[in-house]
Every structure is written in structure tokens, then in C-alpha cells.
Amino acid sequence: MSWRVQSRYIYDFGNLLSRGIITSLFRKTILGNQFAVASSHLHLTSAHTSYKCLVLLNNLHAKLIGKNDRNFIENINQIRYNCSRATEQQNSGTSSKPDLYKRYGHFGERAYGKLKRYPNYTAQMFIGDNLPRKKSAKESCKLVEDVLTAIKTKTETENLEISVVSMVETLSNCDTAVIARFSKSGEFNGLWNLAVTAVAGLTKTQLTSLLCNLTRLSAAWNVELKKLLLELDKECAQRLLGWDVNHILYVADIWHSMNVKPERFLRAFVVMFDKHADVCTELTSPQLVHLIYFVGHLRWGPPTLFPHLEARLLQFGAELDAAEIGLICHALFKSSARIRSLELLQQFANKVEKGFNEIDTYSLVSILKQLRYSGFYQSSFYERLSELMTDDFVATQNVVAVTHYAVTYATFRVWHERLFNMFVSKLLHQLSLPHRRKFTKSVYSLHPTVRIRSKDLARLLWAVTTVQHPCTSSRFDETVLKEVRLRVDSGELVRFPHFFIDCLHSLAMRGIFPEDLISMVLSPDFLQRIKDSALYEPKRQLFLIDGTVGIECPDYNGYRLSRSFIDSLPSTVTGHVDFELKTKFGLNAVLEDLKDMLGGEAFVNCRFIIPHFKTADIELHFDSKGQAKPITTTTQQSLLYQPVSVEVLQKRERQVLLDDDTMHGLLGLKKLHKRQEAQPENLNTFRKVAVIVLGINQCLAGADRLLGLTQMKVRQLEKLGFSVMLVYPSEVLDLEKSSKDTRLQFLAQRLQHALDI
Numbered sequence: 001m002s003w004r005v006q007s008r009y010i011y012d013f014g015n016l017l018s019r020g021i022i023t024s025l026f027r028k029t030i031l032g033n034q035f036a037v038a039s040s041h042l043h044l045t046s047a048h049t050s051y052k053c054l055v056l057l058n059n060l061h062a063k064l065i066g067k068n069d070r071n072f073i074e075n076i077n078q079i080r081y082n083c084s085r086a087t088e089q090q091n092s093g094t095s096s097k098p099d100l101y102k103r104y105g106h107f108g109e110r111a112y113g114k115l116k117r118y119p120n121y122t123a124q125m126f127i128g129d130n131l132p133r134k135k136s137a138k139e140s141c142k143l144v145e146d147v148l149t150a151i152k153t154k155t156e157t158e159n160l161e162i163s164v165v166s167m168v169e170t171l172s173n174c175d176t177a178v179i180a181r182f183s184k185s186g187e188f189n190g191l192w193n194l195a196v197t198a199v200a201g202l203t204k205t206q207l208t209s210l211l212c213n214l215t216r217l218s219a220a221w222n223v224e225l226k227k228l229l230l231e232l233d234k235e236c237a238q239r240l241l242g243w244d245v246n247h248i249l250y251v252a253d254i255w256h257s258m259n260v261k262p263e264r265f266l267r268a269f270v271v272m273f274d275k276h277a278d279v280c281t282e283l284t285s286p287q288l289v290h291l292i293y294f295v296g297h298l299r300w301g302p303p304t305l306f307p308h309l310e311a312r313l314l315q316f317g318a319e320l321d322a323a324e325i326g327l328i329c330h331a332l333f334k335s336s337a338r339i340r341s342l343e344l345l346q347q348f349a350n351k352v353e354k355g356f357n358e359i360d361t362y363s364l365v366s367i368l369k370q371l372r373y374s375g376f377y378q379s380s381f382y383e384r385l386s387e388l389m390t391d392d393f394v395a396t397q398n399v400v401a402v403t404h405y406a407v408t409y410a411t412f413r414v415w416h417e418r419l420f421n422m423f424v425s426k427l428l429h430q431l432s433l434p435h436r437r438k439f440t441k442s443v444y445s446l447h448p449t450v451r452i453r454s455k456d457l458a459r460l461l462w463a464v465t466t467v468q469h470p471c472t473s474s475r476f477d478e479t480v481l482k483e484v485r486l487r488v489d490s491g492e493l494v495r496f497p498h499f500f501i502d503c504l505h506s507l508a509m510r511g512i513f514p515e516d517l518i519s520m521v522l523s524p525d526f527l528q529r530i531k532d533s534a535l536y537e538p539k540r541q542l543f544l545i546d547g548t549v550g551i552e553c554p555d556y557n558g559y560r561l562s563r564s565f566i567d568s569l570p571s572t573v574t575g576h577v578d579f580e581l582k583t584k585f586g587l588n589a590v591l592e593d594l595k596d597m598l599g600g601e602a603f604v605n606c607r608f609i610i611p612h613f614k615t616a617d618i619e620l621h622f623d624s625k626g627q628a629k630p631i632t633t634t635t636q637q638s639l640l641y642q643p644v645s646v647e648v649l650q651k652r653e654r655q656v657l658l659d660d661d662t663m664h665g666l667l668g669l670k671k672l673h674k675r676q677e678a679q680p681e682n683l684n685t686f687r688k689v690a691v692i693v694l695g696i697n698q699c700l701a702g703a704d705r706l707l708g709l710t711q712m713k714v715r716q717l718e719k720l721g722f723s724v725m726l727v728y729p730s731e732v733l734d735l736e737k738s739s740k741d742t743r744l745q746f747l748a749q750r751l752q753h754a755l756d757i
Contacts, residue, residue, distance in 0.1 A: 110362060111323050111326055111327050111330075111360075111362050111363065111366075112293060112327060114323050115286075115289070115290075115323075115324075115327075118286070120284075120285070120286045121286045121290070123246050123250075124245075124246045124249035124250050124253065124286065124287065124290055125249070125250065125253045125290075126212065126215070126250060126253040126254045126256075126257050128215060128216075128257060131172070131212065131213075131216065132173050133173075134173055134174065134175055134176070134216075135173055135174055135175060136175065137175045137177065137178055139174075140174035140175040140178040140179075141178055143170055143171075143173070143174055144171065144174055144178060144179070144182055144187075146170075147167050147170055147171060147191070148182075148187055148188075150163070150167060151167070151188075151190040151191050151194070152190070160194065160197065160198045160201070161198045161201045161202050161203075161206055162206075163194075164191070164194050164195045164198045164210070165202070165206050165209055165210050165213075167191055168191070168195065168210055168213045168214065168217070169209065169213045171188070171191075171213075171217060171220070172213035172214070172215075172216040172217055173216075176216075176219050177219075179217060179219045179220050180219040180220070182220075183219060183220035183221075183222065186222070186224070188220055188224075188225075189222070189224040192224040192225050192227065192228045193224065193227075195210070195228050196227055196228050196231050199228070199231045199232060199235050200235065202235075204239070204243070204247075207232075207235065207236070207239075208247075208250075208251065208254070210232070211232065211251065211254045211255070211258075212254055214229075214258060215254060215257045215258050218258070218259070229260060229262075232262075233255075233262035233263065233264045233265050234264055236251055236255075236262065236264075236265040237262075237264040237265045237267075237268040237269075238268075240265070240268055240269060240272060241272065245279065245283065245287055246287070248269060248272075249287060249290045249291070249294075251265075252265070252266065252269060252290075252294050253290075256294075256297070261297065261298070263298075266294060266297070266298045267298065267300075269294065270294070270295055270298060270300070270301055270302065270305065271302065273291060273305060273308075274301075274302040274304055274305040274308075277308050280305075280308040280309065280311075280312055281308070281311075281312065283312055285316040285319050285320065285324075288309070288312055288313065288316065289320070289324050289327060289328060291309075292309060292327075292328050292331045292332065293327055293328075293331050294331075295309075295331055295332075295335050295337075296330060296331025296332065296333070296334040296335050297331070297334075298335070299334050299335050299336075300335055301335050301337060306332075306337045306340075307340070310339060310340065310341050310344055313328070313341075313344055314341060314343060314344050314347075317344060317347040317348075318347070320351075321355075322351060322352070322355050322358065322359040322360070322363045322364075322367075323360070323363055325348055325351055325363065325367060326359075326360075326362055326363025326364070326365075326366040326367055327363075327366070329348065329366045329367045329369065329370035329371075330362075330366035330369070330370070332370055333366070333369050333370050333373055338373055338374045338375070339370060339374045339376075340374075342376075345371060345374055345376040346376075346378075348367055348370070348371065349367075349371065349376065349378065349381050351367075352364065352367055352368075352385070353381065353384055353385070353388075356385075356388045361397060361398070361401045364401070365400070365401050365404045365405075368404055368405070368408045369404060369408075371408070372407070372408050372411050372412070377412045377701075379414075379701060379702065382408075382409065382412060382414050386409075386414075386416040386418075386419055389405065389419060391418070391422060394419070394422040394423070394426065395422070395426075397426075399426060399427070399430045399452050399456055399460075400453075400456060402422075402423055402426045402427075402460070403456040403459050403460050403463075405419070405423070406419075406420070406423045406459070406460055406463035406464065407459050407460075407462070407463050409463070409467070410462070410463035410464075410466040410467050412701060413466075413467070413696075413697070413699070413700050413701040413707065414467075414700070414701050415467040415468075415469065415700050415703075415705075417469070420464060420467065420469040421469075423460065423463070423464065424464060424469065424471055424476060427452075427457075427460050427461075427464075427480075428475070428476065428479055430452045431452065431457075431479055431480070431483050432479075433451075454487060454492055454493055454496050454499040454500075454503075455496070455499055457480075457483065457484075457487075457499070457503065458499040458502035458503045458506070459502070461480055461502075461503060461506040461507070462502060462505070462506045465506045465509045465510050465708040466509075466707055466708045466709070467700065467707065467708070468700075468705065468706065468707065468708050468711060477507075477510060477512055480503075480507070481507065481512060481514060484500075484503050484504075484507070484514075484517070485514070485517070488500070488517060488520075494529075497521075497526065497529060497530045497533065498530075498538060500517075500521065501521060501530075501538050501541050501542065501545070502541070504517060504518060504521060504545055505541045505544065505545060506708075508544070508545060508548050508552075508712065509708040509709060509711070509712045510708075511552075511712075511715070513548075513549060513552060513553050513556075515549070515553060515556050515558055516558070518545060518549055518556075518558060519556075519558025519559045520559075521542070521545065522542070522545070522546060522558065522559040522560060522561060523559045524559070527542075527565075539569055539570075539573050540573045540614070542561065543561065543566070543569060543573060543574075543611075543612045544612045544613070546560055546561040546612070547610065547611065547612030548612065548712070548716065551610070551716045551719055551720060552715075552716060552719060573614070574608070574611065574614070575608055575614040575615070575616065577606055577607060577608070577616050580606075580615070580616040581606065581616075584615075584616075584693065584695055585695065585729075585732060586693050586727070586729075586732030586733075586735065586736065587606070587616070587618075587693045589732075589735065589736065589743075590618065590691065590693050590727060590732070590735070590747070591604060591606050591618055593740075593743050593744060593747055594618060594620070594691070594747060596740075596744070597744050597747060597748065598620070598628040599628060602630040602631065603620065603621075603628045603629070603630060603631065604618055604619070604620060604631070605618070605619045605631045606618050606619075607619060609690055609717065609720075609722070610713060610716055610717065610720075613709075613713050615692075615695075615698070615713075617690050617691060617692050617693075618690070618691035618692075618693070619631060619688065619689070619690060619691075620688070620689040620690075620691065620751075621686050621687070621688055621689075622686060622687045622689065622755070623686050623687075624686070624687075629686050687723065687755065688721055688722045688723065689722065689723045689724075689725055689751065689754055689755065690717045690722040690723070690724050690725065691725045691727065692710075692713075692714070692724060692725065692726050692727065693727045693732060694706075694710070694726060694727060694728050694729055694732070695729060696729045698710040698729075699728065699729060704728040704729075704730065706726075714726075723754045723755055723756070724754065725750055725751060725753075725754035727750070731746075
């Protein structure tokens with residue numbers, strides 16, 4: 001059997017297997033081995049075939065998670081590995097085109113392509129299939145020669161526009177390989193220069209025809225053609241005010257089909273709809289969806305435009321299907337636009353819930369991204385969604401989709417044990433797949449469903465850690481840390497520093513501190529790399545990692561952040577106590593009650609005890625007799641620049657006398673006023689208490705269970721010698737409704753519990 005036949009068999013059987021056909025036949029070891037061997041020849045065939053095989057078999061393998069058929073799964077693994085290698089070899093062997101013009105991959109390409117099948121979209125979308133069929137290579141050579149002859153003899157005459165459009169149309173009907181061969185020597189540069197001259201004189205029909213024909217000439221694109229594209233972009237931007245809505249959308253779709261982003265035209269296009277708000281009120285449902293898609297394609301829109309779009313969407317909410325809603329949500333997300341209308345968000349959520357079995361992965365992920373970005377939280381919706389996401393459903397989802405599901409639940413602090421067990425299994429399975437050690441362009445170009453991206457690795461790790469999911473697999477931390485190290489060694493995480501820092505941040509929350517990697521991130525060279533290459537500087541995370549190693553890694557000898565770096569941190573990173581007291585529900589009330597209970601302001605201090613956590617807490621001091629002590633600069637420890645050694649702090653006296661008489665004294669204000677006159681004792685004779693008034697964003701939704709970041713804060717406070725007293729959000733709410741005596745009694749009992757007496 002030849003390698004061509006074998007590779008075709010792989011493709012055909014992948015199709016059949018993905019549809020559940022002849023699975024039992026393939027389970028036979030002999031046949032499975034035959035196809036495993038055949039897949040090793042895929043690097044000799046086309047990239048399209050090997051990639052399609054890879055996607056099909058990858059989806060098939062996802063369905064087999066949990067199945068106990070070792071031989072079958074091993075053969076599938078071998079085939080998928082061979083497919084992956086073939087794709088890498090083919091990608092590395094092809095030379096990429098020079099970056100002479102802007103070419104962009106389309107987001108939501110498959111979902112957008114579906115719109116062309118809708119009858120009500122045909123008037124505003126370019127259908128390339130309607131163009132004439134291309135000529136044979138022999139006919140094409142003759143036509144090209146005729147065009148080249150015409151170009152040499154053509155001068156700027158009154159018929160220049162007609163001639164240019166006619167010649168471009170002729171070339172568009174020629175064989176692509178023939179066009180590519182002639183364009184290498186710049187044979188068509190004269191035509192592109194003539195076209196630049198003729199653009200201003202083109203009629204509406206001629207301009208549209210020229211754009212349509214250029215969609216079939218991507219093989220001839222070069223520097224000279226880029227000049228023509230820029231001129232056409234400018235011309236379309238100037239003329240769009242004289243076009244109707246359907247024609248504007250039609251021209252935008254032609255540009256989209258060329259895989260080119262016309263910046264001037266799209267910006268003028270979006271601004272026109274913003275300035276003429278009355279046009280938005282007359283848009284039909286297809287026109288509205290199409291307009292929003294191009295706002296997302298541009299990744300920008302005037303802030304005043306989005307309210308008009310939302311108002312119009314509310315009128316069509318019931319008419320839109322899941323594919324259209326997914327496209328809308330993704331477009332708004334790409335343009336950094338939140339949906340402000342709760343009613344519209346509710347309509348989208350209802351559409352997901354009712355049509356869950358029919359909705360495709362792209363639409364589901366896009367809708368959830370926008371719900372997350374817009375802050376739509378409804379406990380009943382996410383509870384129902386967790387029921388719809390069965391084990392079989394999650395098993396068939398790719399790792400990108402699973403990442404978004406996990407991040408959505410973690411963002412809204414919703415923990416579902418079964419779901420997160422599946423998410424962790426998916427991550428571990430993906431990390432277990434063989435992949436090349438060296439990070440190259442070919443590896444980066446692999447589809448994320450084939451090789452997990454660093455972005456998804458960082459996000460999944462963050463989601464699992466944030467909800468404090470108890471990973472039953474003992475190899476979870478070991479596997480993730482090993483993967484992070486592999487990607488650092490290959491240079492991948494160095495290329496994407498944000499994801500590197502995200503991984504270290506999540507590992508720190510889990511109590512894992514790879515000191516060599518932390519030192520690498522905090523080094524001056526790496527900090528400079530972040531400034532030069534990153535979209536923004538993650539100062540908050542760097543500050544937290546730096547402060548964390550100062551407390552939890554006493555033997556750490558690597559790089560630390562400089563004082564100048566910390567001095568430059570804005571208040572949005574370091575926080576402000578007055579802002580905390582005004583905005584954090586219950587914090588000021590508990591502070592005032594503690595002042596009354598302990599004898600005044602001298603005995604309580606609201607501050608950022610650990611500076612790298614952006615939440616203020618209340619600090620209390622007690623002596624060995626159980627009496628409240630005034631907090632002075634001598635007894636108050638600053639961690640901002642010189643963290644105290646944990647070993648020294650652990651030597652401090654932790655025993656304290658707080659018996660019934662003392663507790664009775666805590667509730668009697670007269671006795672406590674006398675204590676204010678007491679002089680501070682030796683630092684080793686008092687006990688420190690940190691009172692943390694928890695907000696709803698520090699606990700799981702509807703439960704008194706800390707999130708990962710807050711749990712790390714408690715851990716570090718205990719390492720610094722503090723006894724931690726937690727006041728949960730539900731308790732804060734009850735205290736607000738209680739009498740003064742009840743609040744004081746509650747705080748006294750909670751203090752007694754925190755001090756273990």
C-alpha cells in the first residue's frame with residue numbers, strides 16, 4: 001500500500017471513527033497497528049490532509065477519556081502524534097510570505113461563514129462562489145500574455161478605468177499557479193500602478209467589481225499591490241456616505257474576503273453609524289449583526305455607539321439564533337465593550353439554557369465570555385449550566401473551550417466539584433501528550449486543540465487554584481510545574497511573559513515556589529523585557545510574587561524588586577485605607593465596634609498589614625495577661641521594604657491569658673480605658689491578631705470558603721506570627737442588623753476563638 005493510499009485511509013477512517021462508525025473494527029489490534037504505521041507517512045502528503053486527520057483523531061480521542069481499551073487508545077495516541085509531527089514538518093518547510101501588507105486571520109471565521117447561508121444575509125454579503133470558474137493553465141498563460149502586452153501599450157487615456165477593471169477581471173479568472181509564477185518577476189506591477197491612477201475615476205460598479213476580482217489574486221500580492229489596496233481603502237472611506245447600508249456592508253465583506261483589514265474604511269464606516277444614530281434605529285436584524293461583527297473585526301468602536309446597538313439588539317433578541325448571538329458577543333468582547341443592559345444579558349443566557357443541546361462550541365464560549373466580561377452573575381443560570389455540562393459533553397470539548405468554562409466559573413466564584421474534576425482531567429490529559437521540546441513557529445502555529453497554549457495553561461491553573469479545588473490526583477502540581485519548566489526551557493514562556501507570571505502567581509497561591517524561575521522573572525533583564533514586549537506591565541502580580549517569597553521563602557537568595565520599582569507603584573496597586581473603609585462593606589463598622597470594645601483608637605489599627613495584598617485588615621495587640629495593648633510604631637511591623645525573617649517571628653511568645661474575667665473586661669469599657677496608660681512591653685511578650693473582614697469577592701459564592709488568594713494571605717499572616725480572626729460576609733450582614741451588645745459579644749467570642757483559649 002503506497003503512502004498516499006495509507007494517508008487517505010487515515011483521513012477516511014478518521015471521519016468514520018469520529019461519527020462512531022466501524023469503531024469495533026478499528027479496536028482490533030492488527031488493524032489499529034496498520035493505521036498507526038500508515039500515519040507515519042503523513043509528512044509526505046499535503047498539510048491539509050495531515051491537519052484534518054489530526055483534528056478528527058483529536059476529537060475522537062477526547063471521546064475515549066475514561067474508556068478502558070489500552071490498545072485502541074495507544075494506537076490513537078500514536079496516530080495523533082504522527083499527525084502532529086507531520087503538520088510541524090510541513091509548516092516548518094514552507095516559507096512564509098514577507099510582511100508587505102496587512103493580512104489578518106478572521107475571528108469567528110466559521111460562525112461568520114454560516115451567515116452566508118442565511119437567505120436574509122445574501123443582499124449584504126459577498127459570495128465568492130458566484131464568480132466565473134478559473135481557466136486551465138494553458139488558457140491562463142495565453143490570457144496573461146495578452147494582459148501583459150496590453151499593460152505595456154496602455155497609456156493614461158479616457159478609457160483607463162474600463163481597461164484596468166477589464167484586465168484585473170481577466171487575471172482573476174486565470175489559474176492561481178500561473179498568476180503566482182508571473183508575479184514573482186513583478187510582471188503585474190505596471191497594472192497595479194495604472195490601477196492606482198484610475199481609482200479616483202472609477203464608478204461605484206467598477207470599484208465594486210475591482211474589489212471582487214482582487215479577492216482571487218492573493219497569489220499576486222506584493223509591495224506595488226499594497227499601494228493599490230491602500231488607495232482603494234482611502235477611496236472607499238471617502239465614498240461610503242453616498243452608499244446605502246447594504247452596499248456598505250457588501251464592500252466591507254469583500255475586504256473581509258481578501259483577508260485584509262482596511263483601517264480607514266472600517267473606521268469611517270463605524271464612525272458614520274455613530275454620528276447618524278437614526279440609521280441604527282432603522283437597521284434590520286441581519287444588518288445589525290453584520291455591523292457589530294465589523295466593529296469586533298476593527299476591535300474598536302466609539303463609546304457612544306454601543307448604547308444604540310444595545311437598544312436595537314433588545315428589539316431583535318427573540319429573533320436571533322445562537323450562532324448570531326455568539327458572533328455578537330465575540331465581536332463586542334473583541335472591541336472591549338460590555339453589555340450594560342441586564343435584560344439583554346438575560347435574553348442571551350436564556351438562549352443558552354434553552355438551546356444548549358444545539359448550540360455549537362464557538363457560540364457557547366463567546367456568549368460565556370461576554371457574560372463574564374459584563375459581570376452577569378445569576379446563580380440559577382450557572383447551576384443549571386453545570387447540570388447541562390455532563391461528563392460526556394466536557395469530554396468532547398477542546399481544551400480552549402474547557403479553559404473558558406473553568407475561567408467563567410472561577411470568575412464568578414462558583415465551584416462545582418464534578419465539573420472541576422473534569423477540567424483537571426482534561427488539563428492533565430493534554431499535558432501528557434507528546435510534543436516537541438523546542439518552541440518554533442511551526443509549534444506556535446499548531447491549532448490550540450492539538451497543543452495547549454500557554455495562555456490556556458495559565459488560565460486553567462488560575463481557575464483551579466482560585467476556587468481551591470482539591471485535586472485528587474497527586475501528580476497535578478508536579479505535572480504543571482514540569483510543564484512550566486519545559487516551556488521556559490523551550491523559550492515559549494519567555495516569549496509570553498504575562499503567561500509566565502500568571503503561572504508563577506497561581507503556583508504561589510498553591511504554596512509552590514520554584515525559586516530559580518521567580519528569580520528569573522524578578523531579574524532586571526526580564527523586567528525590561530516585560531516593558532518592551534508586553535501590552536501592559538503586571539505590576540500587581542510582580543509585587544505580590546516578590547512580597548510572597550520574602551515571607552514564605554526565608555532561604556531565597558534570588559532577585560527581588562528594587563525600592564525604586566516599589567516606590568513607583570500606583571495607589572491602584574498598593575491600595576488606600578480610606579478607600580477601603582468607604583467601599584468595603586462592614587469594615588468600618590467592625591473597626592468602630594473594636595474601638596469601643598478595646599478602649600479607643602490606640603488599641604486598633606486598620607492598615608495593609610501585608611502590603612502586597614490590596615485589602616486592608618485590622619491589627620490588634622494583646623499582652624501575656626490578655627489585656628489589649630496600644631499599637632505604636634515600635635510594636636507595629638512594616639513589611640514594605642524589609643520583611644522580617646519568618647524564623648525570628650516564630651520565636652515570639654504565642655501563649656496568652658484570656659480567661660472569662662478578661663473576656664468580661666473586654667466588654668466593660670471603663671476597665672479598658674485604664675489600660676491605655678500602660679507602656680509598651682518587650683516585643684516578645686505580646687500576641688498579634690489580624691481581623692479580616694471578608695468581602696463577597698474573597699469567598700466562594702454562597703459559601704464560607706476562602707478563595708485561593710485570600711487563603712494565601714491567611715497563610716502568610718500566620719507565618720508572620722498573627723492569629724487570624726475571620727469575619728465572613730454572611731456574618732457581616734448579620735452584624736449590620738444586630739444590636740450593639742450583640743455585635744460586641746460576637747467579636748469577643750471570635751477573638752477568644754482566634755487566640756485558642
